[in-house]
Amino acid sequence: MRDKLTERSKQILEAIIEDYIVTAEPVGSRTVSRSHGLSLSPATVRNVMADLEDMGFLASPHTSAGRVPTDKAYRFYVDSLLEVRTIAQGEQDEILKRCNMAGRDLGEALKETSRMLSSLSHYTGIVLAPRFTANVFRHIEFIKLGGSRLLAILVSRNGTVQNKIIETGDEMRPADLVKMSNYLNHLLKGLTIAQVKEKIIGEMKSDKIKYDTLMAKALEYSQQTLPESDSEVFIEGQANILEQPEFTDVTRMKDIFRAFEEKGQLLSLLDRCMEAQGVNIYIGAEAHLSQMVGMSLITATYMTGRNTLGVLGVIGPTRMGYAKVIPIVDYTAKLVSRLLELE
Amino acid sequence: MRDKLTERSKQILEAIIEDYIVTAEPVGSRTVSRSHGLSLSPATVRNVMADLEDMGFLASPHTSAGRVPTDKAYRFYVDSLLEVRTIAQGEQDEILKRCNMAGRDLGEALKETSRMLSSLSHYTGIVLAPRFTANVFRHIEFIKLGGSRLLAILVSRNGTVQNKIIETGDEMRPADLVKMSNYLNHLLKGLTIAQVKEKIIGEMKSDKIKYDTLMAKALEYSQQTLPESDSEVFIEGQANILEQPEFTDVTRMKDIFRAFEEKGQLLSLLDRCMEAQGVNIYIGAEAHLSQMVGMSLITATYMTGRNTLGVLGVIGPTRMGYAKVIPIVDYTAKLVSRLLELE
DNA sequence: ATTAGCACTCGGAAATGGTGAGTGCTAATA
DNA sequence: TATTAGCACTCACCATTTCCGAGTGCTAAT
Numbered sequence: 183m184r185d186k187l188t189e190r191s192k193q194i195l196e197a198i199i200e201d202y203i204v205t206a207e208p209v210g211s212r213t214v215s216r217s218h219g220l221s222l223s224p225a226t227v228r229n230v231m232a233d234l235e236d237m238g239f240l241a242s243p244h245t246s247a248g249r250v251p252t253d254k255a256y257r258f259y260v261d262s263l264l265e266v267r268t269i270a271q272g273e274q275d276e277i278l279k280r281c282n283m284a285g286r287d288l289g290e291a292l293k294e295t296s297r298m299l300s301s302l303s304h305y306t307g308i309v310l311a312p313r314f315t316a317n318v319f320r321h322i323e324f325i326k327l328g329g330s331r332l333l334a335i336l337v338s339r340n341g342t343v344q345n346k347i348i349e350t351g352d353e354m355r356p357a358d359l360v361k362m363s364n365y366l367n368h369l370l371k372g373l374t375i376a377q378v379k380e381k382i383i384g385e386m387k388s389d390k391i392k393y394d395t396l397m398a399k400a401l402e403y404s405q406q407t408l409p410e411s412d413s414e415v416f417i418e419g420q421a422n423i424l425e426q427p428e429f430t431d432v433t434r435m436k437d438i439f440r441a442f443e444e445k446g447q448l449l450s451l452l453d454r455c456m457e458a459q460g461v462n463i464y465i466g467a468e469a470h471l472s473q474m475v476g477m478s479l480i481t482a483t484y485m486t487g488r489n490t491l492g493v494l495g496v497i498g499p500t501r502m503g504y505a506k507v508i509p510i511v512d513y514t515a516k517l518v519s520r521l522l523e524l525e
Numbered sequence: 526m527r528d529k530l531t532e533r534s535k536q537i538l539e540a541i542i543e544d545y546i547v548t549a550e551p552v553g554s555r556t557v558s559r560s561h562g563l564s565l566s567p568a569t570v571r572n573v574m575a576d577l578e579d580m581g582f583l584a585s586p587h588t589s590a591g592r593v594p595t596d597k598a599y600r601f602y603v604d605s606l607l608e609v610r611t612i613a614q615g616e617q618d619e620i621l622k623r624c625n626m627a628g629r630d631l632g633e634a635l636k637e638t639s640r641m642l643s644s645l646s647h648y649t650g651i652v653l654a655p656r657f658t659a660n661v662f663r664h665i666e667f668i669k670l671g672g673s674r675l676l677a678i679l680v681s682r683n684g685t686v687q688n689k690i691i692e693t694g695d696e697m698r699p700a701d702l703v704k705m706s707n708y709l710n711h712l713l714k715g716l717t718i719a720q721v722k723e724k725i726i727g728e729m730k731s732d733k734i735k736y737d738t739l740m741a742k743a744l745e746y747s748q749q750t751l752p753e754s755d756s757e758v759f760i761e762g763q764a765n766i767l768e769q770p771e772f773t774d775v776t777r778m779k780d781i782f783r784a785f786e787e788k789g790q791l792l793s794l795l796d797r798c799m800e801a802q803g804v805n806i807y808i809g810a811e812a813h814l815s816q817m818v819g820m821s822l823i824t825a826t827y828m829t830g831r832n833t834l835g836v837l838g839v840i841g842p843t844r845m846g847y848a849k850v851i852p853i854v855d856y857t858a859k860l861v862s863r864l865l866e867l868e
Numbered sequence: 869a870t871t872a873g874c875a876c877t878c879g880g881a882a883a884t885g886g887t888g889a890g891t892g893c894t895a896a897t898a
Numbered sequence: 899t900a901t902t903a904g905c906a907c908t909c910a911c912c913a914t915t916t917c918c919g920a921g922t923g924c925t926a927a928t
Contacts, residue, residue: 225872553889574891
């Protein structure tokens with residue numbers, strides 16, 4: 183048992199991982215020895231493999247099977263061995279084409295981005311939309327619907343729209359609606375939605391509005407318009423994971439699909455990804471998510487200026503084509519950032 | 526071989542179907558003979574079963590297994606044998622609680638409805654949102670974003686909102702925006718969105734606007750705001766179908782999930798359901814959808830007044846608890862209709 | 869340090885045999 | 899005439915066995 187990886191053992195480890203990524207079968211010593219590049223006998227390879235197993239990089243499903251990389255091996259692989267391939271021109275074109283957001287609803291565009299990520303990687307695409315509360319308030323507008331009901335529309339600077347139907351109790355005069363929105367637009371100009379929330383609460387307590395029912399109402403309605411839950415995740419290409427041979431087990435799949443459906447846990451994981459800028463990789467148990475055993479998550483943040491807006495990425499088996507997927511995720515995030523920058 | 530079903534053979538068929546619905550196992554003659562209600566020896570039951578098989582109501586997976594109902598049997602069952610159970614009070618409460626749409630975005634509310642259908646039925650819930658084009662125009666509004674970009678907001682009478690970012694080329698004056706929306710609101714008042722489409726095209730050709738660039742622009746922008754694709758389907762509880770024993774086969778499931786993801790074919794099927802009012806049932810091959818073998822679809826239309834707005838329902842295996850699911854779907858559709866009526 | 873050789877291990881596929889649920893047919897019965 | 903008991907037969911399913919070969923670890927030779 184050695185405690186330091188020699189150049190040769192690194193090569194062998196890499197060969198094993200890369201073989202396993204394509205075949206999804208335990209890799210034997212013969213296979214590695216045949217792998218062009220290094221000319222060693224199976225026996226030698228076996229010795230090294232035994233060492234690697236002792237160090238926790240490899241595991242054997244059973245005595246007479248080959249070896250399988252552990253999470254630790256993948257971690258080492260992406261950290262030290264992998265030279266990230268530059269993105270293929272064809273892929274770049276595809277991303278460019280499908281991420282075109284011009285004139286589209288942001289949600290739709292991000293959903294399409296997620297779909298694109300899934301189809302390019304052949305795994306599952308995932309996009310966390312920007313928190314609405316991080317946006318800057320631009321405009322609020324009230325539109326009279328039938329009876330005593332209003333449609334309130336809240337627009338933020340990046341073009342995202344929140345709308346809500348409000349029951350007013352009694353009928354409002356159109357002129358009052360205009361007054362209300364003027365008042366609010368002036369009051370809230372330039373604030374982030376989070377600040378808007380506070381501002382409204384503060385204002386509601388202030389004396390001057392106590393005697394102005396119209397303003398009071400305006401504040402109340404605008405408060406109702408603010409979204410209470412505001413994280414949206416787009417998960418597309420779920421069916422792709424069914425193609426992976428490691429998920430033939432039905433109960434495994436059930437777990438995974440349930441996790442996708444609930445989204446809650448996934449959300450907190452993505453939140454964690456938001457903290458570090460750039461590309462982020464969770465391998466297997468690193469995600470601390472019971473449903474994620476055997477799965478990896480590659481994400482990248484997208485941003486305008488210095489503000490991290492959201493994350494996007496790909497979920498697949500730990501045995502994932504990291505070399506191919508990482509540049510895709512990276513490039514996509516940068517592209518989305520640039521497209522949102524223009525807004 | 527008889528060509529008419531006697532009372533007794535109907536009873537036996539019913540017993541077989543209902544047993545199969547719970548167990549998902551081929552039903553043998555002993556089981557039926559033991560079934561309380563009819564006191565016949567297994568041998569007699571066997572004779573009847575042989576007849577039923579000849580008539581195409583039953584099939585045997587292999588010689589020494591029991592019999593399994595065919596699509597034809599299910600069809601006969603729902604048409605003639607099934608007395609639809611009234612909906613349980615608890616279910617009714619649950620539906621009432623979760624379908625509460627007050628003040629929510631219509632899309633969100635329908636998604637929740639779909640989720641509710643899935644959790645109550647333990648199958649997959651499906652809701653087709655109202656076509657936007659069937660709605661009546663209420664209001665259009667332009668909001669200036671940074672630079673030369675506009676946010677156009679189109680509100681229809683039921684509160685649904687379409688918004689779109691428009692690249693204007695050069696900067697617009699706020700006063701012009703107001704003029705534009707006034708012009709359009711007046712022009713399009715009371716038309717359905719479909720009529721709006723035509724109206725705009727007609728108006729664009731008319732002479733008077735040739736000399737008024739502002740109006741021309743207004744028309745162009747409003748046209749851009751109209752949705753081009755406008756059918757939204759909410760499919761929730763997909764993971765539920767993984768629980769069904771008949772879908773342990775991985776390739777089957779892949780097909781089904783792909784179908785859910787693509788939605789295209791499903792959409793045309795739902796369109797067909799829209800044509801007939803009320804509850805609609807497609808059993809197995811009746812849907813003429815390759816992915817639907819072994820699956821059934823129960824839908825009901827929801828409407829305001831005489832207008833069919835959309836459909837909602839449940840997808841599950843042909844071996845579905847029709848007696849329980851049908852009233853759920855029916856009741857939900859009626860409730861949704863009533864809730865939208867109020868709008 | 870590397871490698872050839874060899875005995876050994878163990879999962880997976882194929883072959884085998886027994887079991888039982890279920891059937892169809894025939895002849896006896898009410 | 900309709901029903902039923904009886905019986906031989908079928909065939910999926912399960913458990914057991916056997917066999918094969920890929921892969922291993924160890925040892926001795928290079």
